[in-house]
Amino acid sequence: MLSQKTINIIKSTVPALEEHGTHITTVFYEELFKAHPELLNIFNHANQAQGKQQTALANAVYAAAVHIDKLEKILPTVVQIAHKHVSLGVKPEHYPIVGEYLLKAIKMVLGDNATPEILHAWGEAYGVIADAFIGVEATMYEENEKKEGGWTNFKDFVVEKVVPESNVITSFYLKPADAAHLPSFKPGQYISVRVSIPGEKYMMIRQYSLSKTPSLDMFRISVKKENDNNPDGKVSVYLHNQVKEGDTLEVSAPAGDFTLSGKSDKAITFIAGGVGITPMMSMMETLAAEEPTREIVFLQAARTPAYAAFTEQIQSLQEKMPNLTYKTYYEGNRIDETVLKDMVHPDSDVYVCGPAGFMEFVISTLYCAGFSKEQIHFEFFGPAADLEKAE
Template sequence: MLTQETRDIVKSTAPVLAEHGTTITTVFYRNLFEAHPELLNVFNHANQAQGRQQATLANAVYAAAVHIDNLENILPAVVQIAHKHVSLGIKPEHYPIVGEFLLKAIKEVLGDAATDEILSAWEAAYGVIADAFIGVEDSMYKEAREQDNGWNFFKPFTVVRKVQESGSITSFYLKPADGSNVPDYKPGQYISVRVLIPGEQYTMIRQYSLSQAPKPDEFRISVKREETNDPNGVVSVYLHNEVNEGDTVEVSAPAGEFLLDTSVTTPVAFISGGVGITPMMSMLETVANVTPDRPVVFLHSARNESLAAFGKDIEKHAAALSNIKTRTFYSGGPDGVITGEILKSYVDVTGDAYVCGPVPFMEAMIGELRKFGMTEAQIHYEFFGPALQLSNA
């Protein structure tokens, strides 16, 4: 337990963290990787290069400082991050290393302002927060390991089929290389794929939504090919160009909190932009299989027709549903974008909405859904990469 004095010190330094947080976390990652380059096998290099990981960690540290009296307030965020950690293979022994370099970064950036008293308070607070993560992640690892066909960390999978879905998206059908089946998963979850690209020093891990309803013997991911010169594109370009049927990749067990509630039959709207359609395909297929009378709206936005994926799959699943409205919008064409008026005309305010896509698209959609009366509990969403704060959230 933290003493009241420790809590008071941590809370009093929250404004300083808000001001210097990204500088502190930038110094933290630089020094961490200089001392422990092996951790580059775990961290996303592209998010590092773009500053997204630094900003996310700064937000997390600030949130912990603000809520130090009631850390249960940040438990939902802890669970979401813990899912990503488990999917990446973060282990308990990583936490003391991170704590050491976070405190050193606070001292380096704040200088004399970071007194021994402040550093001691933050060391104690970090210990409590780290223990919370380790405990949550231990439960997740146990559940992943003990479920039917489960495992921890990474396991070899064979690419059994590779199917082009659009001008930029290709699906990879993956089966365990040892011939076993795969664990069940919830529609909306993701897996991590780990590859060692020829010429690269460190392995790279990317998380991809599972894009079909659960099957006993395979996973399907659908990967958007990013631009070759985009740091985010290294793995997707490698998968598209170099990984073929018969090749092997390493895969983690399914994880994630962006889940379709399959126990209800109230109206549901799936609203996606670009490759954000991938978790929606798993959800749509599941509704078609499990609750075919559930009222469904499926709205998707793509730049143009050549980039719109899964047209035939959507038609097939729609045919199994008794009450569905689907529409695809082309932002580069006469249909334009999904507006608030369109959402209002399609989405039943008494049901639930699931939103996934690029950050600006999601901010716009979530903002419009809130405007016409949907509550936080009714709107479900997931960002790609490190969690970013929603404006207006």
């Protein structure tokens, strides 16, 4: 527990964090990687290069300061980030290193305004928050290892099949190299894939949604090939251009909290943009097997029909799901306010996934229409704290 004095000091730094937060986190990562370049085997280099990770961390630190007296308010964000950490292999020994360089960055940016009293208070607060992460993540690691077929960290998988799903999305079917059964997972969760790309100094890790209903012997991920010039596209380009059937990939255990929830008799609306359809395919296949009469509206947006993945599979599900309404939207016929008003039942649970701009529009429009935060579930493909932008 933090003393009231420490809480008051942390609260007093909120204006400085609001003004200088991204500068602080930028300096933090620069100093961290100078001293510990081995951590570049864990962090997403593209998010670093584009400033996404710096902004996400700044948002998280700011939120922690605002809610330092009621840290339970940021618990959902802690859990979501913890899922990311577990899938990347973050360990307790990493936290003291991060704390050291975060305090160093605060001092470097704020100068004399970062008094010893402020640095001591932030050291205390960081310790409490770090302990929360370590505890949540320890439970997740333990649960992963205890599951039948479960494991921690990374495990070798063999690429069983490679199947194009659209002009830009390809599915990779992955089987454990040791032929062990796979653990159960919740539809909507993701795995991390770790690769060593020829010519790259450090390993790279990317997270991909599991796009097929759980099975005992195989995972499926469906990956969008990014533009060759996109710094975030190195792994997807490598998978599309270099990885073939029979190759081996390192894979983490399933993680993530973007999963089906709520009452089983409640209507569901899926709203997918582009490759955001991938976690929803796992959800849809599971509902088709377990709750085929559930009332479902599925809205899929893509640039053109050639870019839309899984359209035939979803259409085939309509044969066994009499209450499924499925509509596709392309350029010139986009999902707009009228579509959302006409197609999304006000009492339904809504699941949204896709590009950040698409999601921000959909989520903000639904909030303005009276939907509650409890009704709307979403997954950003990027640093976990990016979700703050949509609320």
